[in-house]
Amino acid sequence: MNYLDAMMMVGLDIINGERTQSSIYHLLKGKKTSQTIQDAQLFGVSPQFQIYPALSRKNYDQRLSGLLQKDFLAEQRDGIIVVTASGKKALSDFFEVRPVPYDLNGWKYQKSAPVFWHRLTLMIQTASNLIHDRQRFLPVSRDIHIQNWVRHHVKQSNRALLDYTQQIHKELMEVLTLTNFPDTPELVVQKLSGFDMIGLTNQQIAERLGCDAADVYLRFLNSLHFMVAAVEKRTGDYPVLSEMMMLENTGNTLLTKSTAETFTYLSKQYSIEQIAALRNLKKSTIEDHVLEIALLDPDFDMNLYVQDELIKEIRSAGEDSKRLRFIKDSVPEADYFQIRLVLATSERDGMSWRNYFMRNLGIHHSV
Amino acid sequence: MEKLLYEKFGYSSFRLGQKEIISSVINHKDTIAMLPTGTGKSLCYQYPSYVNNNRVLIISPLLSLMQDQVDQIKLRGEKRVTAINSFLTFKERKQLIANLEAYRFIFLSPEMLNSNEVLQKLKEIGIGLLVIDEAHCISQWGPDFRPDYLRLGHLKKTLGSPCTLALTATATEEIRKDIAKKLNLNNWKEWVYSVNRPNIALEVNTFNDVAQKENKLLLLVQRNTAPGIIFFSSRKKAEEMQAAASARHVSCSVYHGGMETDQRILIQQQFINGQLDWIFATNAFGMGINKNNIRTVIHFHMSSSVENFLQEIGRAGRDLKQAHSILLYSANDEFIPLQLAELEKPALEQIENFYSMFKRDMPINEIQEKLMLTDTQVRVLRYYIQHEPAEHWAERINHLLEKRVNSKKEKVMEMKSYIETDSCRRAKLLAFFEESPSAEADHCCDNCGIGNMVMNREKSSYKEVNWKEKLDRLLIKNE
Ligand SMILES: Nc1ncnc2c1ncn2[C@@H]1O[C@H](COP(=O)(O)OP(=O)(O)O)[C@@H](O)[C@H]1O
Ligand SMILES: [Mg+2]
Ligand SMILES: [Zn+2]
Numbered sequence: 001m002n003y004l005d006a007m008m009m010v011g012l013d014i015i016n017g018e019r020t021q022s023s024i025y026h027l028l029k030g031k032k033t034s035q036t037i038q039d040a041q042l043f044g045v046s047p048q049f050q051i052y053p054a055l056s057r058k059n060y061d062q063r064l065s066g067l068l069q070k071d072f073l074a075e076q077r078d079g080i081i082v083v084t085a086s087g088k089k090a091l092s093d094f095f096e097v098r099p100v101p102y103d104l105n106g107w108k109y110q111k112s113a114p115v116f117w118h119r120l121t122l123m124i125q126t127a128s129n130l131i132h133d134r135q136r137f138l139p140v141s142r143d144i145h146i147q148n149w150v151r152h153h154v155k156q157s158n159r160a161l162l163d164y165t166q167q168i169h170k171e172l173m174e175v176l177t178l179t180n181f182p183d184t185p186e187l188v189v190q191k192l193s194g195f196d197m198i199g200l201t202n203q204q205i206a207e208r209l210g211c212d213a214a215d216v217y218l219r220f221l222n223s224l225h226f227m228v229a230a231v232e233k234r235t236g237d238y239p240v241l242s243e244m245m246m247l248e249n250t251g252n253t254l255l256t257k258s259t260a261e262t263f264t265y266l267s268k269q270y271s272i273e274q275i276a277a278l279r280n281l282k283k284s285t286i287e288d289h290v291l292e293i294a295l296l297d298p299d300f301d302m303n304l305y306v307q308d309e310l311i312k313e314i315r316s317a318g319e320d321s322k323r324l325r326f327i328k329d330s331v332p333e334a335d336y337f338q339i340r341l342v343l344a345t346s347e348r349d350g351m352s353w354r355n356y357f358m359r360n361l362g363i364h365h366s367v
Numbered sequence: 368m369e370k371l372l373y374e375k376f377g378y379s380s381f382r383l384g385q386k387e388i389i390s391s392v393i394n395h396k397d398t399i400a401m402l403p404t405g406t407g408k409s410l411c412y413q414y415p416s417y418v419n420n421n422r423v424l425i426i427s428p429l430l431s432l433m434q435d436q437v438d439q440i441k442l443r444g445e446k447r448v449t450a451i452n453s454f455l456t457f458k459e460r461k462q463l464i465a466n467l468e469a470y471r472f473i474f475l476s477p478e479m480l481n482s483n484e485v486l487q488k489l490k491e492i493g494i495g496l497l498v499i500d501e502a503h504c505i506s507q508w509g510p511d512f513r514p515d516y517l518r519l520g521h522l523k524k525t526l527g528s529p530c531t532l533a534l535t536a537t538a539t540e541e542i543r544k545d546i547a548k549k550l551n552l553n554n555w556k557e558w559v560y561s562v563n564r565p566n567i568a569l570e571v572n573t574f575n576d577v578a579q580k581e582n583k584l585l586l587l588v589q590r591n592t593a594p595g596i597i598f599f600s601s602r603k604k605a606e607e608m609q610a611a612a613s614a615r616h617v618s619c620s621v622y623h624g625g626m627e628t629d630q631r632i633l634i635q636q637q638f639i640n641g642q643l644d645w646i647f648a649t650n651a652f653g654m655g656i657n658k659n660n661i662r663t664v665i666h667f668h669m670s671s672s673v674e675n676f677l678q679e680i681g682r683a684g685r686d687l688k689q690a691h692s693i694l695l696y697s698a699n700d701e702f703i704p705l706q707l708a709e710l711e712k713p714a715l716e717q718i719e720n721f722y723s724m725f726k727r728d729m730p731i732n733e734i735q736e737k738l739m740l741t742d743t744q745v746r747v748l749r750y751y752i753q754h755e756p757a758e759h760w761a762e763r764i765n766h767l768l769e770k771r772v773n774s775k776k777e778k779v780m781e782m783k784s785y786i787e788t789d790s791c792r793r794a795k796l797l798a799f800f801e802e803s804p805s806a807e808a809d810h811c812c813d814n815c816g817i818g819n820m821v822m823n824r825e826k827s828s829y830k831e832v833n834w835k836e837k838l839d840r841l842l843i844k845n846e
Contacts, residue, residue: 061619131844140632142632192838
């Protein structure tokens with residue numbers, strides 16, 4: 001069992017048979033469909049969104065049948081797979097001796113974390129070579145956008161370059177030695193390349209740490225998301241690092257194109273019905289857009305669509321089951337859109353995902 | 368001439384053949400050039416561009432190789448270089464094509480020849496020199512036949528028949544004729560240099576079983592001169608042997624196509640930087656990397672043709688200093704490449720079904736899935752269905768592909784005869800190219816007697832340190 005297995009099992013356990021096993025594949029892979037996005041929020045598994053963007057269906061299926069064979073999972077009926085008691089035991093044993101990736105926030109950092117990391121690595125490689133008077137080297141990142149960003153931000157004059165490089169050093173030291181840093185900084189620093197030093201692969205880091213390469217990947221990701229969150233929280237302390245995680249056109253870059261258009265109308269106070277008519281789209285399509293926006297926009301005002309009283313009722317019904325039909329039956333005055341909206345936004349911070357480890361596996365937060 | 372060579376490329380003199388080939392290209396002559404791997408063919412199309420001040424289009428068959436070449440040209444300070452291939456997203460490709468005029472060197476992967484948008488743009492911006500790298504891929508009789516390469520004749524016409532340079536490391540006379548014909552070369556000049564690499568000593572070790580061979584490999588990586596590459600035909604075996612070597616404290620890593628790109632880049636660069644002694648690789652490794660001091664190339668599995676073998680050992684000793692090729696053979700090793708050759712051909716039934724499904728407009732990926740065809744098989748069949756007449760299509764294509772299987776099998780057996788020979792291996796290799804050794808090699812082959820080779824290994828200063836020290840070393844300049 002490795003972290004991928006563990007993340008699959010956690011996801012399956014949280015959806016608890018209310019969705020097919022495929023939905024977990026789409027979640028981990030980060031498929032951008034309303035279904036996946038809404039489910040991620042609905043069930044509170046958004047921290048796991050897109051944490052394995054390179055996961056192939058074949059690999060996923062293989063791990064799944066491995067877990068079924070070990071009886072950690074059981075297939076209830078076609079496509080519906082739940083975690084067994086021995087599976088839960090295995091999960092908590094697994095995390096007994098390994099860090100729980102509490103800091104993962106796949107949904108929130110799907111764009112900023114990889115951009116930050118690629119800029120950071122290429123900038124360090126560039127600055128490190130330049131301060132050692134080497135002008136030419138093979139870049140570790142071939143992404144042209146990343147290369148352009150680094151070219152624009154690397155300091156030209158010698159003095160400024162040295163200051164800048166020292167500042168990166170200072171900020172990195174600071175964030176890596178925070179008392180609540182979730183894992184060993186080796187995971188982060190050994191990946192970096194620079195003058196006469198090429199970074200290590202996951203496999204090589206795994207050998208150093210005596211663990212599995214697949215585990216290095218996820219533990220690193222968890223540390224990376226921790227760093228992004230820590231920098232975001234106190235940008236003033238990290239001027240250079242926070243600049244590296246700034247997305248070019250902030251705001252609605254995460255929205256799909258059609259949703260972005262709906263967003264523009266919404267900000268001009270159009271109603272859902274008006275937008276549907278104007279854009280010649282179905283009302284339900286616009287509602288999907290509104291849901292997507294609600295998940296990403298911290299200033300979204302839900303009261304435009306549901307009153308507080310109803311929100312409370314829907315939330316409490318949602319404690320018992322996430323099935324829309326069930327909630328609709330217990331709160332008949334709410335419509336489906338209102339139910340989805342409330343359920344989705346109540347899980348926005350991923351708290352229930354973090355709580356899962358304590359509530360369901362009896363693991364206590366170690367830091 | 369040498370002045371420009373130094374200014375642009377940092378080399379002080381031309382290597383054998385380069386000056387002749389370059390002159391021929393500068394004088395706008397269609398040219399076929401055959402120079403052994405690792406001796407410097409890339410220079411032959413880059414240099415003329417600075418003299419004639421024109422744009423160069425390079426067709427290169429291997430995606431990974433293409434990216435390496437782009438990197439290397441950038442590394443010497445030339446920024447106007449780019450590659451159009453399937454790695455690009457739709458949007459990136461659009462942007463690049465809109466801006467294509469800005470580039471002096473444009474690399475193109477063969478499958479992009481199917482895009483009219485690309486062809487029209489190339490025509491519009493004008494190409495001064497068309498380069499076909501690994502030109503032997505155009506020949507159906509060569510071991511690396513690429514059907515997309517057959518579109519090159521069309522490309523050349525579309526571009527208004529610019530001066531064309533075909534580069535290859537390995538092509539028999541028959542294949543060179545085929546290249547000229549398929550590319551519609553006229554009045555071309557041929558520069559053919561010996562495929563011999565006299566600084567590489569040739570050795571073959573034979574074993575009765577695999578276990579013996581494995582033990583020998585582990586000994587070799589502990590005793591022989593690094594840096595080196597060990598070639599495997601299976602990823603799994605490469606991983607297994609690397610783990611065993613690693614357990615014996617040999618500095619090494621695996622490299623194969625199943626790894627993610629960023630991890631592969633790291634391994635390549637670590638090897639170039641001297642952080643790693645040995646790479647356990649499939650033949651995906653090393654063609655494009657610029658490392659001149661590789662001392663040893665070991666084949667754990669035999670190559671599937673003499674041509675590939677030469678390419679692979681050619682990665683050693685590019686600095687022209689002594690290097691060593693060791694092929695490890697255990698009984699029946701030829702079984703795998705023979706079987707692979709067999710498996711590559713779709714069965715007659717699959718070919719027939721492909722035909723009828725294609726004619727019924729079934730989507731290609733659906734056909735592929737239904738008939739369980741590999742990517743290569745689909746590529747080949749698709750090409751033939753578009754370019755061969757319908758009459759008796761399936762039988763004819765079946766026959767054609769059968770012939771290719773047989774010629775591949777012959778190639779494997781040629782390789783086996785290199786292994787089995789008890790006379791000079793160098794002479795044996797060269798005979799496949801209708802050559803005989805001209806100069807005596809200092810350390811020829813195990814059959815002639817290799818003697819005592821002195822190979823120096825450059826020690827690297829690299830040392831693993833903990834994260835704090837590493838961060839200091841990276842970012843703080845110690846005066
Ligand atoms: N004239 C030269 N002097 C010194 N080194 C050269 C010269 N020409 C090429 N090289 C080096 O030879 C190596 C192989 O060149 P490359 O063009 O990639 O070979 P090929 O394409 O023939 O396999 C490169 O490392 C290159 O830097
Ligand atoms: Mg070449
Ligand atoms: Zn000999």
